[in-house]
Amino acid sequence: MEKRVLELFTDKKFAELKDVLARINPPDLAVAFEELDKKDTLILFRLLPKELAADTFIEMESDTQQKLLEAFSDKEIKAVFDEIFIDDTVDIIEEMPATVVKRILKLSDAETRKSINEILAYPEDSAGSIMTTEYVDLKKHLTVEQAFARIRKNGVDKETIYTCYVTDARRKLIGVVTVRELLLSDYNDRIEDIMETNVLFANTLDDREAVVQMFDKYDILALPIVDNESRLVGIVTVDDAIDVLQEEVTEDIERMAAITPTDKPYLKTGVFEIFKSRIPWLLILMISATFTGLIITRFEDALVTFTALTAFIPMLMNTAGNAGSQASVTVIRGLSLGEIKFSDIFRIVFKEFRVSLLAGAALSVANFIKIWAFDIVVLKSDISLLEAAVVCITIFVSVLFSKIVGCALPILAKKLRLEPEVMASPFITTIVDVLVLMVYFTIAHLLLM
Amino acid sequence: MEKRVLELFTDKKFAELKDVLARINPPDLAVAFEELDKKDTLILFRLLPKELAADTFIEMESDTQQKLLEAFSDKEIKAVFDEIFIDDTVDIIEEMPATVVKRILKLSDAETRKSINEILAYPEDSAGSIMTTEYVDLKKHLTVEQAFARIRKNGVDKETIYTCYVTDARRKLIGVVTVRELLLSDYNDRIEDIMETNVLFANTLDDREAVVQMFDKYDILALPIVDNESRLVGIVTVDDAIDVLQEEVTEDIERMAAITPTDKPYLKTGVFEIFKSRIPWLLILMISATFTGLIITRFEDALVTFTALTAFIPMLMNTAGNAGSQASVTVIRGLSLGEIKFSDIFRIVFKEFRVSLLAGAALSVANFIKIWAFDIVVLKSDISLLEAAVVCITIFVSVLFSKIVGCALPILAKKLRLEPEVMASPFITTIVDVLVLMVYFTIAHLLLM
Numbered sequence A, B: 001m002e003k004r005v006l007e008l009f010t011d012k013k014f015a016e017l018k019d020v021l022a023r024i025n026p027p028d029l030a031v032a033f034e035e036l037d038k039k040d041t042l043i044l045f046r047l048l049p050k051e052l053a054a055d056t057f058i059e060m061e062s063d064t065q066q067k068l069l070e071a072f073s074d075k076e077i078k079a080v081f082d083e084i085f086i087d088d089t090v091d092i093i094e095e096m097p098a099t100v101v102k103r104i105l106k107l108s109d110a111e112t113r114k115s116i117n118e119i120l121a122y123p124e125d126s127a128g129s130i131m132t133t134e135y136v137d138l139k140k141h142l143t144v145e146q147a148f149a150r151i152r153k154n155g156v157d158k159e160t161i162y163t164c165y166v167t168d169a170r171r172k173l174i175g176v177v178t179v180r181e182l183l184l185s186d187y188n189d190r191i192e193d194i195m196e197t198n199v200l201f202a203n204t205l206d207d208r209e210a211v212v213q214m215f216d217k218y219d220i221l222a223l224p225i226v227d228n229e230s231r232l233v234g235i236v237t238v239d240d241a242i243d244v245l246q247e248e249v250t251e252d253i254e255r256m257a258a259i260t261p262t263d264k265p266y267l268k269t270g271v272f273e274i275f276k277s278r279i280p281w282l283l284i285l286m287i288s289a290t291f292t293g294l295i296i297t298r299f300e301d302a303l304v305t306f307t308a309l310t311a312f313i314p315m316l317m318n319t320a321g322n323a324g325s326q327a328s329v330t331v332i333r334g335l336s337l338g339e340i341k342f343s344d345i346f347r348i349v350f351k352e353f354r355v356s357l358l359a360g361a362a363l364s365v366a367n368f369i370k371i372w373a374f375d376i377v378v379l380k381s382d383i384s385l386l387e388a389a390v391v392c393i394t395i396f397v398s399v400l401f402s403k404i405v406g407c408a409l410p411i412l413a414k415k416l417r418l419e420p421e422v423m424a425s426p427f428i429t430t431i432v433d434v435l436v437l438m439v440y441f442t443i444a445h446l447l448l449m
Helices: A002-010 A012-021 A028-035 A036-049 A050-057 A062-071 A074-083 A086-095 A098-107 A110-121 A142-158 A180-184 A210-216 A238-256 A273-298 A300-305 A306-336 A341-377 A385-417 A425-448 B002-010 B012-024 B026-032 B038-047 B052-061 B060-072 B074-083 B088-097 B098-107 B111-122 B144-157 B179-184 B208-218 B238-256 B271-299 B300-305 B307-334 B343-377 B385-415 B425-449
Strands: A135-138 A159-168 A172-180 A222-226 A230-235 B134-136 B159-166 B174-177 B222-226 B232-237
Touching: A002 A012, A002 A036, A002 A086, A012 A036, A012 B179, A028 A050, A028 A172, A028 A425, A036 A050, A036 A062, A050 A086, A050 A098, A050 B052, A062 A086, A074 A098, A086 A098, A086 A110, A086 A273, A098 A222, A110 B222, A110 B232, A135 A230, A142 A180, A142 B179, A159 A180, A159 A222, A159 A230, A159 B159, A159 B179, A172 A180, A172 A222, A180 B144, A180 B159, A180 B179, A210 A222, A210 A238, A210 B238, A230 A238, A238 A306, A238 B052, A238 B208, A238 B307, A273 A300, A273 A425, A273 B307, A273 B343, A300 A425, A300 B012, A300 B307, A306 A341, A306 A385, A306 A425, A306 B222, A306 B238, A306 B300, A306 B307, A306 B425, A385 A425, A425 B307, A425 B425, B002 B012, B012 B238, B012 B343, B026 B052, B026 B179, B038 B052, B038 B060, B052 B088, B052 B111, B052 B385, B060 B088, B088 B111, B098 B111, B098 B343, B111 B385, B134 B144, B134 B232, B134 B238, B144 B159, B144 B179, B159 B179, B159 B222, B159 B232, B174 B179, B174 B222, B208 B222, B208 B385, B238 B307, B271 B300, B271 B307, B271 B425, B300 B307, B300 B425, B307 B343, B307 B385, B343 B385
Parallel strands: A135 A159, B134 B159
Antiparallel strands: A159 A172, A222 A230, B159 B174, B222 B232
16 A cells, blocks of 8 residues: 555645545555655655644654654644654654754643653663653542543543543542443442552553563553652553563564664664674674683594594584573573563473483484484494494483573573573573583593593 | 462461452462362362452463363353353363363353354464454444443443444444544444544454554554455454464564474473474484584595694684574564565665674684684694684684575575574574585685695
């Protein structure tokens, strides 16, 4: 549909374009803007009806937003920001240069400006930084009828009206009532009689990841955010929680791949920025990996005598690394879903121990058959059955080691308040490589020399 | 809080227990049940008020559900399933043995039974399999007042009342109207005048992952699901979409770590099941990795002459493997978020090419300094500067290769309708290992012999 918009726009078929614009959704329309130059971006934007314009603006990439903001008149800036919610305004502001931010703040009314500055002041990744201050608040002495009147009057500007928050005179949160309950209650019922006083909430300074987990666990549409005096200061809605969830997952996955998380989409990130997010761990892991070299050098004599042994080193390292990564990634995901706690560590190690006995045995046997049937019979390699045994025993022992290291390290990291995701594949592989070589040479020494 | 429940229950302090139960949330209470034996599970469950009992039942692990269902009277089964939504019933039924399923179906009314069987018949991972059939439907000729009357009358049993669906006489979906719009409209307005006719929907057979992406993209609370004749058959609500999102992420992460996804939480999965989900890829990757052995064997003579070269093999493989994984994981995540399309492949390869020039140069230089300052000066190793150059050039070339292989393979896999996640770390590592060895020995051959 976004292609059709561009076609009609380029061909100046504005009557047909209007029809298409009436049926398009803002996220799709935003994609069309990415294809236009600065002048056309502004022309197309000015063709949009006010509400669609604002909703599409939110969905654009931040460089397109900046292009538009720099070209907008004061009136146009006001028109856009009057339509959108404060949390979206904050998201946009965070990506803009200071001159643009100043202009937006200058054009906001005093109350909005205050809210924006409050939200901007919360630490990154805190609940406060992702909340909005636009919610419906009710008083406990209101009747259902009065509550509906209040929602009708004020609800139009609120991010959600479906959950209403009941506060006392000092703005302390004392209950919630949903529109569903209001609709199913009598018009004369009082809010205090139907409100739920067992309220789920988070503090402004809580980690946003914890907030998102509450949405997942309790199936809620919005979560109230309170300050240290239990006063209601904002809410987080489920659509924003999903965005945060996706961002957190991306960060976890990046950390697991030894990347320092950035919060920009890949195609929008510059080459140097990508380089900066990747090089630190590559360097650390490369330097750590040179320790394997020291071990190999120490056992050089053995390798010169039994030349066949060298050929198996990469396979042994890979297999143990994969076995360890499987365990670590499973545990990391369990930790981030809240399924695994520190107290489960012994159960998990015991479980991985048993899994590794099975996996180690299966892999050793498969490898022994492969060496015998392929290397010795088909390729006529000069590897002896005793050397094959050294390889297979090493597989068994190192799968055992690496599964246990793989499952234990993320749990220990979490306990030490480090990111468990860092204990994924690249890190585990480096540790496991050292273990594998020590096991390999020890067993070779015992059986061959 | 769940610990307090168990304490009070064990101490038989039932009055205090009642207080705590009034304040606890079902997902937390469900955790308490995991600690009890069969008899106590049933006793505690019977202490709960009807609605809390049903909500907690949904949140329990399936073996606890099964224990309870086997102990329940017919009346108790009916009491639980009358309270819960059909999609939750289906989720429970899918995990139960045939005898239990038969009993649940026998005790349901005819209409519910029909809905359950319909949902069960949809393919796993389809939109139909995660929907519920309990939604509010309206007719276009109704007034807002009549619509509210209908919601008040029927809404109590519906999973969401906030989005209402307008259907024609043949049950075709013709519009949606939200309670927000109803509340902000005049009582005498007609539904057909206020409904949104530009409706987002999915087909029963669409992939559930696509459904979840629509929630992320369009910020919706519910999505209507239609059959091939555009008739409305159910809806998916945002809380279920979040659950599916989390499951899909877990599956993606498992595939990236060479694990066949299972849908059970780790601690609830048996040792043999875990073994089965991990061994296929371990075997495939182990056998693939033996190819590296063939290459090493071919270059045995070089390794015996230049013994220092062997020591660098693991470090070279690790570094290239990590560099490739970074690229592949970034692209895989971009694909699953819908940020990257097949047509972006050349842009991405060119971007990774430039990133790899920077990363390769930085790593080569760091490594040269390390060999010179540490290995030669400190350890007095007998490695020559020419050998060091071979190692550093190999790093540069193999980082370049592995970044490009790493970013291109997931996109090609997606194009071929394979799972791009499989092209993550373990698979890339195996391919990259072969590349690294070939590059290493070629460069060694050119410079040293």
